[in-house]
Amino acid sequence: MSKKGTTYDDIARYTGFSKTTISRYFSKPDSVTPKNREIIAHALDVLDYQSNKLAQVLAKGHTEFIGLLIPNLYLNFFGEVLRRFLGSYEQYGYKFIVFDGNNKAEAERKYINELISYNVEGLIVLSHTLSSFELAGCGVPVVAIEREDKYISSVNTDNYSGAVMATELLAGSGCDVMLHINRSGINHDIPAAGRIDGFTDVCEERGILHEVLTYDAETDYTHLESQILGIVNTIEEKYPGKVKGIFTSSDAIANIVINELFRRKKDIPGEYRIIGFDGSPISAQAIIPFSTIAQQIDKLVGSAMELLVDQIETARDGAPPKEPEHLTIEPQLIDRATT
Amino acid sequence: MSKKGTTYDDIARYTGFSKTTISRYFSKPDSVTPKNREIIAHALDVLDYQSNKLAQVLAKGHTEFIGLLIPNLYLNFFGEVLRRFLGSYEQYGYKFIVFDGNNKAEAERKYINELISYNVEGLIVLSHTLSSFELAGCGVPVVAIEREDKYISSVNTDNYSGAVMATELLAGSGCDVMLHINRSGINHDIPAAGRIDGFTDVCEERGILHEVLTYDAETDYTHLESQILGIVNTIEEKYPGKVKGIFTSSDAIANIVINELFRRKKDIPGEYRIIGFDGSPISAQAIIPFSTIAQQIDKLVGSAMELLVDQIETARDGAPPKEPEHLTIEPQLIDRATT
DNA sequence: TTGTAAGCGTTATCAA
DNA sequence: TTGATAACGCTTACAA
Numbered sequence: 001m002s003k004k005g006t007t008y009d010d011i012a013r014y015t016g017f018s019k020t021t022i023s024r025y026f027s028k029p030d031s032v033t034p035k036n037r038e039i040i041a042h043a044l045d046v047l048d049y050q051s052n053k054l055a056q057v058l059a060k061g062h063t064e065f066i067g068l069l070i071p072n073l074y075l076n077f078f079g080e081v082l083r084r085f086l087g088s089y090e091q092y093g094y095k096f097i098v099f100d101g102n103n104k105a106e107a108e109r110k111y112i113n114e115l116i117s118y119n120v121e122g123l124i125v126l127s128h129t130l131s132s133f134e135l136a137g138c139g140v141p142v143v144a145i146e147r148e149d150k151y152i153s154s155v156n157t158d159n160y161s162g163a164v165m166a167t168e169l170l171a172g173s174g175c176d177v178m179l180h181i182n183r184s185g186i187n188h189d190i191p192a193a194g195r196i197d198g199f200t201d202v203c204e205e206r207g208i209l210h211e212v213l214t215y216d217a218e219t220d221y222t223h224l225e226s227q228i229l230g231i232v233n234t235i236e237e238k239y240p241g242k243v244k245g246i247f248t249s250s251d252a253i254a255n256i257v258i259n260e261l262f263r264r265k266k267d268i269p270g271e272y273r274i275i276g277f278d279g280s281p282i283s284a285q286a287i288i289p290f291s292t293i294a295q296q297i298d299k300l301v302g303s304a305m306e307l308l309v310d311q312i313e314t315a316r317d318g319a320p321p322k323e324p325e326h327l328t329i330e331p332q333l334i335d336r337a338t339t
Numbered sequence: 340m341s342k343k344g345t346t347y348d349d350i351a352r353y354t355g356f357s358k359t360t361i362s363r364y365f366s367k368p369d370s371v372t373p374k375n376r377e378i379i380a381h382a383l384d385v386l387d388y389q390s391n392k393l394a395q396v397l398a399k400g401h402t403e404f405i406g407l408l409i410p411n412l413y414l415n416f417f418g419e420v421l422r423r424f425l426g427s428y429e430q431y432g433y434k435f436i437v438f439d440g441n442n443k444a445e446a447e448r449k450y451i452n453e454l455i456s457y458n459v460e461g462l463i464v465l466s467h468t469l470s471s472f473e474l475a476g477c478g479v480p481v482v483a484i485e486r487e488d489k490y491i492s493s494v495n496t497d498n499y500s501g502a503v504m505a506t507e508l509l510a511g512s513g514c515d516v517m518l519h520i521n522r523s524g525i526n527h528d529i530p531a532a533g534r535i536d537g538f539t540d541v542c543e544e545r546g547i548l549h550e551v552l553t554y555d556a557e558t559d560y561t562h563l564e565s566q567i568l569g570i571v572n573t574i575e576e577k578y579p580g581k582v583k584g585i586f587t588s589s590d591a592i593a594n595i596v597i598n599e600l601f602r603r604k605k606d607i608p609g610e611y612r613i614i615g616f617d618g619s620p621i622s623a624q625a626i627i628p629f630s631t632i633a634q635q636i637d638k639l640v641g642s643a644m645e646l647l648v649d650q651i652e653t654a655r656d657g658a659p660p661k662e663p664e665h666l667t668i669e670p671q672l673i674d675r676a677t678t
Numbered sequence: 679t680t681g682t683a684a685g686c687g688t689t690a691t692c693a694a
Numbered sequence: 695t696t697g698a699t700a701a702c703g704c705t706t707a708c709a710a
Contacts, residue, residue: 027706393687395688
């Protein structure tokens with residue numbers, strides 16, 4: 001360290017005490033006489049002491065670091081999640097080392113290794129590139145959020161129940177046909193698959209005409225937009241004159257749909273009724289603030305931290321790891337002008 | 340550490356070499372015979388060795404940690420900035436410990452102390468709560484982005500030139516009156532003040548009727564929106580029938596203005612011409628994708644990293660800190676349908 | 679209440 | 695090419 005670097009040794013020399021006493025001044029102040037405490041406090045001040053957590057960590061064994069693996073920050077959802085985790089510092093005292101894996105498996109493996117070698121005590125994983133099986137074997141507690149989670153603990157939004165709420169809201173208002181827009185090739189083991197199932201189940205139960213329309217994994221916004229505009233065309237052509245209820249798998253998509261319908265001067269919520277998913281800011285900032293199924297991000301994050309901290313603490317005690325635990329957070333219906 | 344924790348000692352014992360040789364195997368492989376290298380490699384594999392960077396750091400003195408202090412992640416700008424910093428890992432190898440100070444000075448001080456005690460080698464500061472004077476005294480190199488920067492190095496968008504571009508674009512298209520919307524009480528020592536100056540200077544130079552309209556620091560989106568809607572009313576009442584050029588200090592505000600004017604079926608870009616600032620996604624996703632002055636976030640971040648890494652390296656050599664350096668990045672005009 | 683000494687997992691400096 | 699040995703800054707028995 002080329003920095004100042006006042007150490008316990010310096011304080012000890014300056015005060016005439018031993019290193020141990022200085023250490024105890026911090027860890028067990030009561031075991032030092034008030035008078036000596038003052039002496040040490042003074043020395044600390046004079047020598048401008050800055051604690052060195054890293055040395056502390058090495059000696060003691062826990063870093064209070066948590067590794068955070070996110071897929072991107074472009075989507076508001078992940079930014080919001082990250083913000084809550086960072087904010088949890090006040091409550092839990094864990095610091096976060098964040099990596100953006102960019103959906104590249106090799107990169108994510110590398111980052112996990114980096115994280116492990118910095119002795120992170122746990123991992124929060126939001127990216128979906130690596131299998132939970134692989135993650136389970138990385139040597140530290142792992143908690144997943146909204147991703148495939150067979151072999152690791154996780155916290156997920158109850159996507160199925162959210163989809164049911166959305167679909168029932170639309171169905172209840174008497175739509176002639178129900179449409180759901182989602183990405184193609186959604187695998188059944190990821191939580192978000194519940195959005196499709198919930199939609200389909202409600203429609204079938206009620207015997208309403210319905211269809212799931214899909215788009216390919218987007219490369220960027222323009223690509224996504226052009227695909228969605230294509231879907232809007234399809235809908236217009238296929239269901240003219242009918243009252244259409246549209247449930248989109250994200251707010252970003254709902255926004256594109258609403259913009260286009262608004263430009264075409266369609267009647268919302270007369271001919272079209274629309275509801276998104278996520279509860280991201282765009283739902284409130286769109287040309288028509290729209291209804292959405294809001295994920296309770298604070299609860300997702302809060303539960304994830306509780307799960308992880310609990311596992312970290314049992315790991316510290318040398319106890320064997322517990323069975324993976326899966327928590328579920330209910331989403332909330334935000335009813336706005338589009339339904 | 341309750342974890343596996345294979346160490347050089349274990350490898351040494353297993354192979355019959357000394358700790359030193361194991362260390363050298365990693366740092367100077369050439370100084371170990373190929374044959375012995377194989378032996379060690381094999382032991383590493385068998386014992387499932389995971390390197391311990393923390394111990395390495397303690398011994399060698401640099402952490403390759405950079406502390407990042409951001410004001411929030413709600414604004415897309417900061418999320419995007421964070422994303423680029425995280426992405427710079429590939430190039431520079433620095434890890435980031437991120438804190439969200441939430442604009443609370445006490446919290447930020449505390450976080451800086453935390454960061455220092457984790458031996459971060461440098462600090463990137465985007466939050467604007469603490470003075471650059473205070474930051475300059477924190478003992479490690481600091482680089483600021485888009486904030487007051489008198490006593491520390493910094494990278495800023497050329498806000499003045501961006502405002503000039505925006506204003507000239509509007510003025511050149513023949514507006515009767517020019518309006519600029521910005522927050523009230525902008526201090527003159529922050530870079531963003533250039534947005535007002537650029538606007539005013541161009542208008543005065545060209546002798547165009549102009550006005551700066553301000554709103555109070557927002558508490559949340561709804562609060563901001565209601566203030567902006569008030570401003571839109573003012574504009575409508577004050578300048579009926581005139582061709583109005585509006586330059587807003589952010590894309591978020593431009594979006595609110597455009598939504599409202601669109602709802603009121605105003606002619607854009609006939610009666611109203613609008614340009615935002617930032618280049619955030621909303622400018623492309625709005626009901627009318629709008630013109631904006633885009634900050635080149637990749638360049639801001641790239642330059643900040645170069646500045647900081649340079650300072651970190653001179654600090655490692657024990658050299659005295661250099662004079663603060665101030666870099667400026669030109670923003671880019673994105674010309675869309677609203678101008 | 680205080681001090682001694684060993685240890686945490688590396689790297690660095692000498693010798694051999 | 696390899697190995698002792700002493701750091702790095704702190705914690706933690708165990709003694710005093």
